[in-house]
Amino acid sequence: xxxxxxxxxxxxxxxxxxxxxxxxxxxxxxxxxxxxxxxxxxxxxxxxxxxxxxxxxxxxxxxxxxxxxxxxxxxxxxxxxxxxxxxxxxxxxxxxxxxxxxxxxxxxxxxxxxxxxxxxxxxxxxxxxxxxxxxxxxxxxxxxxxxxxxxxxxxxxxxxxxxxxxxxxxxxxxxxxxxxxxxxxxxxxxxxxxxxxxxxxxxxxxxxxxxxxxxxxxxxxxxxxxxxxxxxxxxxxxxxxxxxxxxxxxxx
Numbered sequence: 001x002x003x004x005x006x007x008x009x010x011x012x013x014x015x016x017x018x019x020x021x022x023x024x025x026x027x028x029x030x031x032x033x034x035x036x037x038x039x040x041x042x043x044x045x046x047x048x049x050x051x052x053x054x055x056x057x058x059x060x061x062x063x064x065x066x067x068x069x070x071x072x073x074x075x076x077x078x079x080x081x082x083x084x085x086x087x088x089x090x091x092x093x094x095x096x097x098x099x100x101x102x103x104x105x106x107x108x109x110x111x112x113x114x115x116x117x118x119x120x121x122x123x124x125x126x127x128x129x130x131x132x133x134x135x136x137x138x139x140x141x142x143x144x145x146x147x148x149x150x151x152x153x154x155x156x157x158x159x160x161x162x163x164x165x166x167x168x169x170x171x172x173x174x175x176x177x178x179x180x181x182x183x184x185x186x187x188x189x190x191x192x193x194x195x196x197x198x199x200x201x202x203x204x205x206x207x208x209x210x211x212x213x214x215x216x217x218x219x220x221x222x223x224x225x226x227x228x229x230x231x232x233x234x235x236x237x238x239x240x241x242x243x244x245x246x247x248x249x250x251x252x
Contacts, residue, residue: 004028005050005063007046008060009060011056011058011059011063012049016097020045021211022213022214029186032189033189034190035190037208042212044084047158050190051063052073056069059219063156064079069200077106080149080156080158082158084164086142089208094128094144094147096119098119098151101151101152106152124143125144125147139165142165146174158192159192160192161192161195163198179202196220207217
């Protein structure tokens with residue numbers, strides 16, 4: 001398999017609107033690939049197309065050597081998807097949530113309890129493992145959703161704003177996890193984000209989307225050289241600056 005993901009001229013419409021408009025890109029195995037763009041750029045729709053949740057209206061997709069439109073069920077056993085809003089069974093406990101999803105994904109029943117405990121411990125949820133999820137904070141729900149995404153050890157992961165709602169320490173832990181999954185375990189990661197700083201630290205390559213179209217693709221460094229030849233900075237001072245100070249800063 002030359003590419004983990006290969007997309008060519010992908011199109012998806014909703015009525016007269018093209019949510020994905022002729023998008024093409026490839027993702028290498030073991031790569032962290034970023035889909036960057038503001039809300040409504042087409043990132044989430046692209047993710048749904050790549051997982052066979054939506055059918056394309058044009059173009060061609062290959063994910064892990066499969067066509068998501070024909071082999072969606074088979075493909076989704078090999079992918080883990082973290083949506084922007086965690087979808088959890090709030091009347092169940094954290095442990096029960098992970099067991100349910102582990103069973104749905106076909107994790108061996110003998111290894112499932114240990115894997116669930118390991119995920120709960122890694123994401124700092126062991127002490128609340130048997131509490132109903134309805135009482136969890138937003139950050140705790142996000143951590144549980146991450147654990148659910150990884151419980152079946154998929155080779156291909158889709159993370160939609162994975163650090164949203166997390167405190168700085170938990171966000172750092174998630175970033176380290178994503179880097180480790182790619183570097184040591186050679187898992188392929190597609191990261192959907194509007195956070196350029198996060199993408200710069202995690203992604204091997206990024207694709208910038210806007211209104212369904214792919215505007216640019218490459219490493220963050222390559223795109224910075226191509227697209228942003230200068231940097232605009234807003235500086236707000238607590239007290240007025242002397243004219244000489246303004247001139248000195250302006251000359252930098």
